[in-house]
Amino acid sequence: MSRTPLFAGNWKMHKNVKETLEFLDDFLPLAKDISSEIAIFPPFTSLYAAAEKIKGSGIKLGAQNMHWEDRGAFTGEISPPMLKEIPCDYVIIGHSERRQYFAETDDTVNKKVKSAIKHGITPVICVGESLEQREKGMTLSVVLAQVEKALSGVQIGCGNDLIFAYEPIWAIGTGKVALPSDAQEVIGAIREKLCKLYGNVAQDIRILYGGSVKPDNIKDLMAQPDIDGALVGGASLDAKAFYQIATYNRG
Numbered sequence: 001m002s003r004t005p006l007f008a009g010n011w012k013m014h015k016n017v018k019e020t021l022e023f024l025d026d027f028l029p030l031a032k033d034i035s036s037e038i039a040i041f042p043p044f045t046s047l048y049a050a051a052e053k054i055k056g057s058g059i060k061l062g063a064q065n066m067h068w069e070d071r072g073a074f075t076g077e078i079s080p081p082m083l084k085e086i087p088c089d090y091v092i093i094g095h096s097e098r099r100q101y102f103a104e105t106d107d108t109v110n111k112k113v114k115s116a117i118k119h120g121i122t123p124v125i126c127v128g129e130s131l132e133q134r135e136k137g138m139t140l141s142v143v144l145a146q147v148e149k150a151l152s153g154v155q156i157g158c159g160n161d162l163i164f165a166y167e168p169i170w171a172i173g174t175g176k177v178a179l180p181s182d183a184q185e186v187i188g189a190i191r192e193k194l195c196k197l198y199g200n201v202a203q204d205i206r207i208l209y210g211g212s213v214k215p216d217n218i219k220d221l222m223a224q225p226d227i228d229g230a231l232v233g234g235a236s237l238d239a240k241a242f243y244q245i246a247t248y249n250r251g
């Protein structure tokens with residue numbers, strides 16, 4: 001079992017081209033010093049400029065969403081081949097903000113996951129429960145159902161073909177991070193489910209935690225056996241904070 005930690009910055013609807021390049025001016029010199037894998041997920045309009053700027057740096061690039069079809073009359077959408085051309089390594093699929101505000105369903109998540117893998121783009125599949133679901137004791141059933149539906153009919157060749165991110169909705173942008181032991185319980189259950197679906201190869205699938213990750217809480221999260229990194233929102237917009245998260249193990 002060897003899972004390289006991944007720190008992924010989901011910038012959401014932040015940073016135009018100029019701001020993206022300014023961030024990278026600050027971050028690239030720091031990143032030389034990071035042994036974990038780093039990926040940034042700028043808005044679509046900043047992807048190409050970011051790709052050009054990070055060439056040769058080892059930093060990976062991802063998009064925050066995509067359509068599952070290669071082309072067609074889908075006004076406002078972006079296709080997998082368009083992301084490949086940038087080039088993007090990763091794509092976030094099923095973020096709770098897309099499920100909540102943009103009618104993303106388990107069915108569209110499943111279509112996008114299949115399409116991403118077919119095109120050689122690694123999907124970062126987001127799952128997570130609402131506060132109401134947690135309070136009703138439904139966390140595991142909700143999250144595991146999301147996992148199962150996302151992967152319906154999905155074949156994988158190896159553990160690097162996909163990544164999961166467990167993001168409890170109540171922890172996103174609220175400053176309320178999940179207790180490391182609670183995050184471990186859910187992420188451990190996700191891995192068990194993946195083992196049932198894919199056998200031993202599931203030990204190589206990376207599962208990230210997301211939701212109010214900051215430099216001062218990452219160490220305890222990373223101490224959990226099944227947490228392989230973080231999907232970071234707000235703190236990834238600041239080069240220094242993102243660097244501190246990615247180098248949490250320096251003490």
Ligand SMILES: O=C(CO)COP(=O)(O)O
Pocket residue numbers: 010095167171172173174175210211212213231232233234235
């Ligand atoms: O949604 C998130 C990452 O995808 C988490 O956002 P915050 O880190 O801002 O809570």
